[in-house]
Amino acid sequence: MTAESYDPREIERRWQRVWADERSWEVSNEDDGRPKSYVLEMLPYPSGEPHIGHLKVYSVGDAIAHFKRRTGHRVLHPLGYDAFGLPAENHAIKTGQHPRESTEASIAEFRRQFNDWGVSIDWSRELGTHEPSYYRWTQWLFLRLFEQGLAYRKEAAVNWCPNDATVLANEQVVDGRCERCGALVEQRQLEQWFFKITDYADRLLDDLETIDWPQSVVTMQRNWIGRSEGAEVVFHCDDLDTDYPVFTTRPDTLFGATFFVMAPEHPDVLRLDDSPEVREYVRRALAASAEERGEEDREKTGVALGRTVTNPVNGEQIPMYVADYVLMEYGTGAIMAVPAHDERDYEFAVKHGIEIRRVIEGGEDGEDGELPYTGDGPMVASGRFDGLHNREAFERIVAWLGDEGKGEPAVNYRLRDWLLSRQRYWGCPIPIVHCERCGLVPVPDDQLPVVLPDIDDYAPEGRSPLAAAEDWVAVDCPSCAAPARRETDTMDTFVDSSWYFLRYCDARNDAAPWDRDVLRGWMPVDQYIGGVEHAILHLMYARFFTKAFADIGLLDVQEPFARLFTQGMVTRDGAKMSKSKGNVVSPRELVDEFGADAARCYILYVGHPAEGGDWNDKGIEGIARFLARLWRAAADAAAQTEPSEGPAGEPTAVLRKAHWAIDKVTTDLGERFATHTAIAAVIELVNDMTKQRDDLLATPEGASQYRFAAATAGSLIFPFAPHLGSEVYELLTGRRVWEEPWPQADPALLVADTVTIVVQLNGKVIDRFEAAVGIAEEEQERIARASERVAERLDGREIVKAVVVPGRLVNLVAR
């Protein structure tokens, strides 16, 4: 037994110093002929200190980055901080501490811990989105989008959180409540800034096919964009002589439209009918919260408007209603209602005694089933379209409407424009000046950044806290020099994080957000890693920015993230870790107790990183034991063997095992991200070494193979446990493992001398035998048939067939 023992603290500190002193992970923008690889973890939001999810994402990302480097790539692996945002501001309101102070304290803590974890970051590219040197370019990019009409201002019914006193994006409203504080969201009419992401709906949808993302994320994005194809059909109201277009995905059911419904917000509702009942209904509908209105089994309420519209296909007058199950935001805010073939319309019609007219046959067994029927079938009660299949009638009716000027094919999206303005302090100022004469005036590029001023009172009161900074707000119009006022809203922090991956490529450029040629050298991100919680918002916004910037000619890719890996959540006792449950595992404590290598390995070992994984306090001890075993094996090898160029003598089992492990880790990590089985393979190797230690060390050849196996284990564990990997490798070879090419398995050593052949009788395993590799099929079958166990079990039956799988098994079929 070696006198000294494994001391991760000392080893880890030593290697961290080497990497920092030598700037081992910095990478130049110069092309040196090697293929590039851009490995990126999602931008962390610095709040308090890092949690277990951060440890996981960097453990995964760092393993990939190291693997890429050692397989010949020039790797960009940068890091920064998503530093603007509400939590820091709410903290400021509570404590009076400036958000910059609390944020920077947190950044310092994050930086310290990332360093303690030994993550291979190119620190020369570090950035914080709250730094003027960064948000100067956020503002610059905003102005480019403004010039293109992609950033615009309009009054809109917006989601208003009464608690945070700010507007929320649709995406930040969950079940009618503020995603952040849980308060019921209200609707307000306010002037707001939007990005025109809807212009990109089709491209955002189509280009999902060009990227290698998890199917579930692609599906979520697709659903969020929510493209539906159908037709716009015009219904005319004779009383007001007004056309009311509606969007429908089922023009084939037009002959079954027996009423017409408008959303309570529709501007024409009171023009059509301003009776007390209608006024009261509209008033109550508008007062209802989004949550109340969205309740699932809520009754379909509504009031008749006392007017009719003309169904364009048959000239029928059908009654108009106002009902809150119709949404103003989608389509035209009015619908044609076909109760026989739409569940919602059916429910409403039953309640209000409206005619239900079947126009498509079908249902169970081709017979007419119950209504509402939403499936396909032949058309009935539809005039000259009778008898056609409804899918065909769909096309014909749309064509006919087009000829008559009563409709046309149309596409609708669920996606809404991105509301980016926030009435909060701690965010990027919007670089616009409001001038009475000139209107919205962009701040000239050479006056950027518009610096966020220091203020004393952060509490929002329905307007941005910045509005109180009079000296800052009052400004001369950049266009006409008349007294004007700055925009006091700040940007949604999603704006900051929608382009940071571009800035990393050219992080110290102070003449532009980036140089187009430099960007061409790095983009797209080859491997993006983060949590599923960003499956929609962040990833959609970043894709939109990338496409918009490509259109402006600022860059040359259409998609920012070629490959996406979404990690699963680490749970404890099957439950999500949370402070309130008191079941959080602190990375800092883990690293203090077991070392960063053990913490990183364990989190990658507990299961496939894409899945969740249940934290087990005892589990990490097993990994710590394994690392100590590897350290001791290396120490023994170093003490009892001489350095050599490679393993000597005839290959023994341990040498084969080492090559087996090389092969296994290479495919598991390189192709499947299966870090858990990759680490298990190294554990197996080290366990085998430990068992054969005394025998191997007894001969010079055995010792050299033992030494080789230990160095190989160090080399293979390096992507997961970089400190110990470096230590072991240096001890045994005198070289730096991260400068070494990734080891290659010798195919000759991957094949064993013998294989176990299984003998099955009618598919059940009853015997096994050892055979030389490459045994002839006939020989394999002969031995199997000769098995005593077969004879014992045959019991008078006859072997009628033998299935031979070479090198694997023989299945004897007896009858």
Add this chain to the structure above:
RNA sequence: GCGGAUGUGGCGGAAUUGGUAGACGCGCCGGCUUUAGGUGCCGGUGGCCUUGGCCGUGGGGGUUCGAGUCCCUCCAUCCGCACCA
């Protein structure tokens, strides 16, 4: 309701192409080392019965010489969306 996943020992999880189910780790049992505890090392560990078997990958059915893996069906759990016309 729609969409996406997932169901394997006491637990986390392996089995990558239809071919030895349970790798590896935790836990547990036994042994050795140790003054003792811990550490370390060695062996065992899916279930059931009489030492040889039988059963076993959420349930049921199917395809196949052979199914955790493919097909049908049902159930359960998780995630996302949800009055989107």
